[in-house]
Amino acid sequence: MNSNNTQSPVKTSLIQNISRYALGVFLTTAGISHLTWSRTEFLAQVPPWVPVNADLVVLLSGFVEILLGLSLLLLFKYRTQVGWIVAAFFVLVFPGNIAQLVEHRNAFGLNSDLARWLRLPLQPLLIILALWSTGAWHSWRSNK
Known part of the structure; x- marks a missing residue:
């Protein structure tokens, strides 16, 4: 494997790019x-x-989401690395979704335990989407 493989992104399809x-x-x-x-x-x-402080967490996570979102849009050359970082971010914020369920906190229209339970599988889907749409998963598998 040459050192250029870390800088050259894997080829992704139109649907991956749109995603x-x-x-x-x-x-x-x-x-x-x-x-x-x-x-x-x-x-x-x-x-x-x-x-x-909870408000500080919300502000900081907002700035991180903006940075990650713009990175997905603009850092094409490094999209596989960005894909892993975005996936890790989704893993790190998942405890907040679980806390919302366990503590019965209403937010974003999730005002029942059923609604909060149904939301939980969306986080793994976002992780998969981040890895698939950036080619990160394919890149990792092909380098094994």
Whole structure:
């Protein structure tokens, strides 16, 4: 394997690219909403055991989402690396979704345990989407 493989992204299909752009727009919009219109809703997802001010967590995660979303949109050359970082971010915020369920916190229209349970599988789907749409999973598998 030559050293250029780490800088040259794997070829992705049109549907993967469209999915990556959609995920980038989604993350950028979600990040902006952390800082503005949905700030209170996101507070419901910060577990009480997090040893940092909940509002600060919402603000920082909003900035991170904006950065990740823009990275998906603009850093084509490094999209596989960005895909892994986005997937890791989705793993790191998953405890907030679980806390919302366990603590029966209403937010984003999730006002029942059933709705909060049904939301949980969406997080693994986002992880898969991040890895698939960026070619990160394929790149990892082909380098094994």
